[in-house]
Amino acid sequence: MNTSGQRPPEQIPFALEHRGAHEREDFWVSDCNRDAVAWLDKYPDWPGCAVVIYGPPASGKTHLCKVWQKKSGAMAMDSVESMQDLRCNPAAIVIDDALRFIGDREKEEYLFHLYNFIQGQGFHMLLAASMPVAQWPFVLPDLKSRLVAAPAVAIGSPDDELMTIVLAKLFSDRQIFVPQGVISFILPRIERSFAAMRHIVDEIDRRALREKRPVTVPLVRDLL
Numbered sequence: 001m002n003t004s005g006q007r008p009p010e011q012i013p014f015a016l017e018h019r020g021a022h023e024r025e026d027f028w029v030s031d032c033n034r035d036a037v038a039w040l041d042k043y044p045d046w047p048g049c050a051v052v053i054y055g056p057p058a059s060g061k062t063h064l065c066k067v068w069q070k071k072s073g074a075m076a077m078d079s080v081e082s083m084q085d086l087r088c089n090p091a092a093i094v095i096d097d098a099l100r101f102i103g104d105r106e107k108e109e110y111l112f113h114l115y116n117f118i119q120g121q122g123f124h125m126l127l128a129a130s131m132p133v134a135q136w137p138f139v140l141p142d143l144k145s146r147l148v149a150a151p152a153v154a155i156g157s158p159d160d161e162l163m164t165i166v167l168a169k170l171f172s173d174r175q176i177f178v179p180q181g182v183i184s185f186i187l188p189r190i191e192r193s194f195a196a197m198r199h200i201v202d203e204i205d206r207r208a209l210r211e212k213r214p215v216t217v218p219l220v221r222d223l224l
Contacts (some may be wrong), residue, residue, distance in 0.1 A: 028165040031180055032156035033060060033121070033141055040068045043059050048150055049118050050125040055155030058194035061128040065096045068126050091123050098127040103137045110141040125215050139212075166194065170201040171215070176208070178215045185217045189224055200224075 029037050034055045040202065053061055062156055069076060074092035077202075080188075101107040118125045129136070138144035158166060167183045190196045200223075207223050208215050 011183065012144060028162060028169075030159055030162035030165075032162060033064075034151045034160055035142050036064060038181055039151065040064060040071070043068065043072060044124060046124060046151070049123065050115065050147065051125045051148040052129065052147065052150050052152040053155060054129045054152065056157075056193055056195060059155045059158075061155065062096050062192070064126050065094050065126060069094045072124065074124075074125075074126065077114070080107055093118060093123070093125045095125065095127045096129045096130060098129045099131075101150055103139060105139045108140045108143050110139065112140055112146075115143070115146055146176065158194060158197075160187060161188055165193070166197055167201065170197060174201070174205050176205065176215055180214060182217055182220055189221075 001092045029047045033055075036055075039051050039053070053060055053064060065076075068074065069092075072078045072092035073090070073095075074094040075090035077093055079209060087128075095101070095111075098111075101111045115125065127150075129148070132154070133144075133150070136143055136144070136147070164187065166185055167186060168178070190200050204215055204220060207213070208219060211219075213219050
């Protein structure tokens with residue numbers, strides 16, 4: 001019993017690693033992402049060597065990249081160094097967050113040569129970004145002309161059905177069980193975006209750990 005009049009210290013939550021599910025069956029297809037999924041399902045019957053998917057943060061681009069990587073056996077390009085390492089002669093390349101390579105001449109030159117290599121070999125490349133290719137701050141006009149010509153498909157804002165599924169998946173990835181009532185309580189009270197869903201689940205997880213409480217409507221109400 002605390003007799004000092006001071007509040008007992010709150011538990012410091014540890015940032016435990018949570019498991020992300022990135023299999024094809026874990027991805028819920030809805031109107032906002034149906035076109036993107038259809039393009040990846042068409043592989044390798046693409047009209048050209050590259051396809052671009054774009055959408056807001058946390059919209060499922062990384063998930064789709066991982067699904068396509070597994071399907072195609074693609075090599076993930078995460079840096080200029082990885083672009084230079086083509087000794088394995090991969091038949092497919094995946095570049096998540098492609099804007100990391102745009103706006104810097106040296107990086108764009110590597111990406112330009114990689115594109116030409118892929119095209120020349122009859123291979124394929126999937127790129128993902130947060131905005132349409134036409135809005136990328138290119139330095140090299142030749143790279144821009146090639147990527148602007150590639151098929152591009154947007155991932156839009158989620159509908160209620162998809163928000164319900166995504167929230168449930170985000171909690172599940174953290175090994176947290178929540179009743180449907182909690183998700184129904186959250187839906188009308190947050191911004192309709194994937195980033196907002198990820199943020200609120202992170203906050204709820206931290207609060208539940210700190211206060212040693214189950215994830216219930218009262219806990220979420222206190223947080224919001």
